[in-house]
Amino acid sequence: MEDVKFPDATHRVVQQIIGRYPEGRQKSALLPVLHLAQAEWGWLSPAVMDHVAGLLGIQPIEVYEVATFYTMFHLQPTGKYVLEVCRTGPCCLLGAEDLIEHLENKLNIRVGETSADGLFTLKTVECLAACGYAPVLQVQLPEPGASSNSTYRYFENLTEEKVDEMMETLARR
């Protein structure tokens, strides 16, 4: 396993984040720092979580129990892009289920799996606070080495054609 350590620039950001919370409350920085780690390494391996625990001066178990509670953290390697389609009621009223089926067929995988070319992982998520623009999905756009969190982009008012177009654009990126 290669040495897991934030690049210096990101390390400085981590220190700034810790500074947002009172003395002795550096554990509060856990979620923001885990987002940074996921932007850096794509997923949270045990080695990455141990590194984060060390930076915050907390036990590794405290990081594991948080990372497993929240749905945004990937505990396994993913494809280059994770497509997270909203599957909650309001989106389903406007075709989210058909859209998920379309993606499964197109990628030849089921929800939770990664396409054979390693480009796309398909996941479902709960309401993304975009119900008026349903159906909706979000994609994490990785920015390796970024000193801030990677961007998540919402794609809204989706149709099968729009999804196909979006995936072609991402594949070329």
Place this chain on the structure above:
Amino acid sequence: MGRKLLTEHIDLPGIDTFDGYRRQGGYASVEKALKEMTPEAVVEEVKKSGLRGRGGAGFPAGMKWSFLAKPEGKPRYLVCNADESEPGTFKDRHLMTRLPHLLIEGMITSSYALGARTSYIYVRGEMMGVIHILERAIGEAYAKGFLGKNILGTDYSLDLYVHPGGGAYICGEETALLESLEGKRGNPRNKPPFPAVSGLYACPTVVNNVETIAAVPWIVNNTGDEYAKIGIGRSTGTKLISACGHVNQPGIYEIELGVPVEEFLYSDEYCGGIRGGKKLKAVVAGGSSVPILPAHLILTTAKGEPRLMSYESLSDGGFQTGTMLGSGGFIALDQDSCIVRNTWNFTRFYHHESCGQCSPCREGTGWMEKVLHRIEHGHGHLRDIDLLVDVAKKIEGNTICPLGDAAAWPVASAIRHFRDEFEWHVKHPQEATRKGAAYRNEEVLV
């Protein structure tokens, strides 16, 4: 056209920048509060305004503020709840994206009123784009002397930070949110003690929704009495409604509380009617957690009076024939919607999001999901319907936090108003499981 207290300038180019916002009179409430008012006077105005929490429960904001304990030597915190994850609700994301400085102004003025020296905005992690927007805007406010040490030359200092969540609906519940902000799993706390006494880091804390905080600048600038004149009865002011589902014009609408539901649904100023000229079957008026109502009961109360968009009117008739304004997530279901499938979907959501601490919620939501799944997929029994009612009843009121109630109410109300549709599913499994099939009872359509 109703008055717009929050969103009047939302479409102006540049309103998302400090200068653009300032040109429209932005940050005036900070100047007024810090230079001309005591913190107590600000709290008093918010009390007079009658402003009620916009996050869902509708608790009067001024009263919550006045409960804040003020022990010597302990910091106090204001935490803004921007977790927005109640299905059907998408107003806070809209407000923060387009008017980030309105929330920041509200946070400064409110923090001053509460005596907070450090405040946090907890934004759900999925909204990373919003987080970037807020952080940029906060940077501008620091640069202009509206945040940091000795704001505007007064002896009031404030630091404001954005904190990202990690993806968990339960972190919208205020004590789960505080746990999460402390770097832990989002497990709701037992109450009491309430956050006003022991909140973030065991210090006195106020948690308010984005829209609640955003209403404060107008109240401070124009007085609480003026705010209380807008709206109807104890539903004062304006409310952002997130309209979605089968309406012609989904989106965010700022309404004066008291607009008739019929006008909201059908006038071109708001939803513009139901898509494709179809009939309306049902509405979930306040986010997925509130009771669903059939079309006739959302338009008029059981007494035959027009139903209004207000806390009182929507809840008229209690849970037998009424519902709740909740977070203002207004979901319309047309004639072809399947109530059973929608109820199963919501229940699956609550089961997925239950933190698992209390057994009625953890086990009950899973049990209801399983039973609803089997009814929806053609394997149900008639006795399952009463079983669902029974499980819902046993969850309600027996849990640490209100997620249990939020899971129980949609099921209980769907069966209360649409029992024949559940029975039809059981009796006609083949028909019911055909893709796109929905039970149709002309009597409930409007």
